[in-house]
Amino acid sequence: MPRFFIDYEDGDQSLRDDEGDEYPSLEAARNAAIAALPDIGREAPPQDGKRTFAAYVRDEWGTPLCTIILNLDATCHPERQRSNS
Template sequence: MPRYFIDFEDGGTRLNDDDGQDFADLQAARDAAIGALPDVGREVPPGDGRRLFMAHVRGEDGQTLCTIRLELDARCRPDPAAALPEKRER
């Protein structure tokens, strides 16, 4: 069975897979990478609410064979309740 390496990228941080895993084919390695991305994306995004996660599947020769992107966009409009004057307690 061929060995594939799945590297993950979160913004500017990249985690390289140095060990790899045996998969039946590239499709199976790609499916494993796709399955892992939602777990990585469960963290609340910082600041502006946007975050980009990527998985790169490499072959045994180190060449990137496919890249999977998952973009999280959780931006909100300004909260209208924050603009209301505070109620004073009597």
């Protein structure tokens, strides 16, 4: 079974996978990366409500095979808030 490595980025922070995992296919490795991104996004949000998370799937030779991007964009509209008075 092929070994794939999934690296993650969250703004200025990055986590490089030096061990890798065996997956039956590239699609399975890609799906594992997709499934992990929402968990990473559960950490405290930035002040501006915007954040970009990325995952990169590599093969055992370091060749990038997939890029997965998850964007968070939380915008409030206080002008639309109804008054309770």
